[in-house]
Structure formats: C-alpha cells, structure tokens
Amino acid sequence: MKENVYLIPVTDNEPDIEVCRKLEGFLASGDFFSFIQPRDMVAFKTHFGEEGTQGFVRPLHFKMMGALARQRGGLPFLTDTATLYTGMRNQAVSHIELAQRHGFGYENTGLPLIMADGLTGDEELAVEIPGRIYRSVKLASMIVKAQALVVVSHFTGHVASGFGAALKNMGMGCASRRGKMEQHSTAKPAVKKKKCTACGACLKWCPARAITMTEGAARIEKALCIGCGECLTACRFDAIGYNWSATYEQLQSKIVEHAWGVAACKGGKALYVNFLTRVSKDCDCMSGYRKIVPDIGVLVSRDPVALDAASLDLVEQRAGQPLTALSYDIPHRVQIEYAREIGFGNPDYQLLEKP
Numbered sequence: 367m368k369e370n371v372y373l374i375p376v377t378d379n380e381p382d383i384e385v386c387r388k389l390e391g392f393l394a395s396g397d398f399f400s401f402i403q404p405r406d407m408v409a410f411k412t413h414f415g416e417e418g419t420q421g422f423v424r425p426l427h428f429k430m431m432g433a434l435a436r437q438r439g440g441l442p443f444l445t446d447t448a449t450l451y452t453g454m455r456n457q458a459v460s461h462i463e464l465a466q467r468h469g470f471g472y473e474n475t476g477l478p479l480i481m482a483d484g485l486t487g488d489e490e491l492a493v494e495i496p497g498r499i500y501r502s503v504k505l506a507s508m509i510v511k512a513q514a515l516v517v518v519s520h521f522t523g524h525v526a527s528g529f530g531a532a533l534k535n536m537g538m539g540c541a542s543r544r545g546k547m548e549q550h551s552t553a554k555p556a557v558k559k560k561k562c563t564a565c566g567a568c569l570k571w572c573p574a575r576a577i578t579m580t581e582g583a584a585r586i587e588k589a590l591c592i593g594c595g596e597c598l599t600a601c602r603f604d605a606i607g608y609n610w611s612a613t614y615e616q617l618q619s620k621i622v623e624h625a626w627g628v629a630a631c632k633g634g635k636a637l638y639v640n641f642l643t644r645v646s647k648d649c650d651c652m653s654g655y656r657k658i659v660p661d662i663g664v665l666v667s668r669d670p671v672a673l674d675a676a677s678l679d680l681v682e683q684r685a686g687q688p689l690t691a692l693s694y695d696i697p698h699r700v701q702i703e704y705a706r707e708i709g710f711g712n713p714d715y716q717l718l719e720k721p
C-alpha cells in the first residue's frame with residue numbers, strides 16, 4: 367500500500383504570495399486539517415533561519431495555515447527549539463528576537479511564538495518508542511503537550527544527514543537539548559594539525575569548551591566534545607573533520623528514531639509540509655546560501671517518511687543528478703531506508719499532482 371503525497375507545483379522564483387495562494391487553495395479544498403478539534407493547541411514547527419540565511423519558509427504561509435487551523439477551532443502557535451551550537455538560536459530570547467527580525471512576529475503571522483523547549487532548551491518529556499537504539503527519546507515538552515502538530519520544513523542539503531526535511535525537522539528539531547546531544551554523541555571531530563593555523567576561531571564557538579590550543583594547534587578533548595559540529599563551521603581552513611563513514615549512519619538513524627517519537631506522541635493528529643523552493647546546498651543554520659535546483663513546489667502528506675522520500679526523488683529528478691553531486695558527498699538515503707527497516711512510516715508513496 368502506497369502513501370499519498372500531494373505536490374502543488376510552482377514555477378522557478380514564483381512570488382511567495384502566489385505560492386501561498388496555491389497552497390491555501392489546495393489545503394482548503396481537502397480535509398487536511400480535519401484532525402484539529404476545537405481547543406486543540408496546534409504547534410506549527412518550523413526553522414526560522416539562522417542569522418544571515420535566506421532559505422527558510424516565509425511567514426505568510428504560517429499566517430494562512432494558522433487561519434485554517436483556527437477555522438477548525440484550534441489554537442495554533444509557532445514553535446522551534448534551541449540549537450546546540452553557539453549562535454542566536456541557542457536559547458529562547460535571541461532566538462525569538464531573530465525570528466521576529468525574519469518576519470515571524472505576530473503582526474505578520476497572526477500566531478504567538480512559543481519556544482517548545484523553554485528558555486534554555488532543557489524543558490523536555492520522554493516519549494517511549496520501540497526503537498533499536500532507544501526505548502524512549504527526549505523531546506521538547508511543548509511538542510509532546512500540544513494536541514496537534516503541523517511540521518513545515520524547508521528541503522535542503524545537509525553536511526551531516528545528507529538532506530534535511532521533515533524527518534530532520536522532527537528528529538533533531540523537536541528534540542530537547544539532551545535529546546540533540548544524544549543524537550550527536552557519536553560524531554566527534556578531530557583537528558588536522560597540518561592545516562591548523564591556530565587562529566582560535568573554533569575555541570570561541572565551541573559550546574562545550576572542548577577545544578584548547580596545544581603546541582601551536584587546536585586540540586579537541588573527546589571526553590568533553592558533544593559532537594555538535596559547530597567547530598567545522600567556524601574553521602575557515604578545513605582543519606577540522608569528521609570521520610563521516612563512522613558517524614553518518616548512526617546520526618541519521620538516531621534522527622529517525624527521535625522523529626518516530628514525535629509522530630508517535632501525536633497519534634495521527636499531524637500534517638507534514640515540505641517546501642521544495644529555494645533548495646540550498648546547506649541547511650538554514652548555515653550562512654552562504656546557494657540554490658542548487660530550480661523551485662519545484664510544495665509537498666503535503668500525512669506521513670513524514672513518504673513525504674521525505676518523494677521530496678528527495680523530486681529534487682534529484684529535477685536536478686538530473688544525485689543530491690550527493692549537488693550538496694555533500696555522503697550517503698543521503700539512510701533516513702528513508704532506516705525508517706523502512708524499523709517500521710516507521712511508509713517510504714513507498716504515490717505522488718498526486720495538484721495544479
């Protein structure tokens with residue numbers, strides 16, 4: 367049995383207002399929000415974009431979808447969680463400030479903005495899953511408490527998970543700080559001494575104070591490192607690297623199990639929306655936006671695994687080459703295949719195009 371995934375196609379660089387009208391027409395014509403009951407608190411989970419990024423899903427789409435949720439009697443709100451890495455999004459205060467600067471204030475969305483994991487990323491609840499790695503996962507408490515969830519994701523390439531879309535937005539993006547650390551714990555980078563210029567940038571960015579300067583080069587103390595990857599971004603000299611072959615599968619498998627926890631705690635009261643517009647080489651945490659494929663459209667499904675599988679296929683079809691050639695050359699289908707292995711969601715989909 368195949369899972370339905372709906373595609374609302376767009377032309378390249380189509381104005382956001384037109385994309386929004388098309389998506390509204392599609393969502394309003396079906397029963398996509400029928401899972402919302404009166405007085406349900408409905409979390410719209412997205413990524414507001416790190417400072418200097420451009421790819422994030424635009425606020426007007428949330429205003430439109432929030433209004434549809436209200437028509438069902440729901441109480442919609444916008445939400446995200448703190449990052450592990452240092453930056454404006456690693457606690458609630460500057461995270462909300464940045465979101466507002468990116469246009470996610472109430473005046474543009476009509477939605478209150480509530481950080482799902484509290485002021486400092488540590489408000490969490492455990493959700494039990496029958497995983498291979500985890501028996502329970504640590505999620506942001508408001509993701510668990512909200513009665514309904516709409517996961518709105520921007521499809522991008524990703525330096526560690528191959529691509530980022532619904533599963534990444536759920537697995538990593540809905541985890542508490544401890545949940546995120548557990549996912550990253552196996553990925554410990556190392557310094558390539560010959561390339562290190564001792565500039566010290568990585569020391570300043572490391573949130574765990576795990577880097578010291580020893581004998582003219584940076585050195586990472588593995589016992590302190592939480593595997594957040596921040597130092598890779600900070601180093602401009604390619605002097606820090608991961609042993610990807612040892613980490614990518616573990617990281618992606620852990621992301622998928624956390625995503626399973628998110629889906630499980632909603633018990634079907636959820637909808638998943640992927641934007642295949644402004645698809646970039648890197649995720650919305652990274653500066654240096656580079657579009658890698660013409661705009662494709664917006665995809666909607668009740669199954670995040672089917673949705674991500676369809677999204678990945680569409681991007682590769684449109685580009686005429688694998689994502690590894692457009693973004694990072696790392697195995698990028700682990701999320702989909704691992705979900706299939708553990709029985710989470712359905713990667714077999716039927717694509718239904720809605721003009």
Ligand code: SF4
Pocket residue numbers: 554555571572573574575576577586590591592593594595596597598
């Ligand atoms: S050394 Fe470890 S904890 Fe510090 S920035 Fe790098 S990955 Fe993160």
Ligand code: SF4
Pocket residue numbers: 557561562563564565566567568569583584600601602603604605606
């Ligand atoms: S940022 Fe790179 S070059 Fe600078 S100290 Fe760290 S590892 Fe060395």
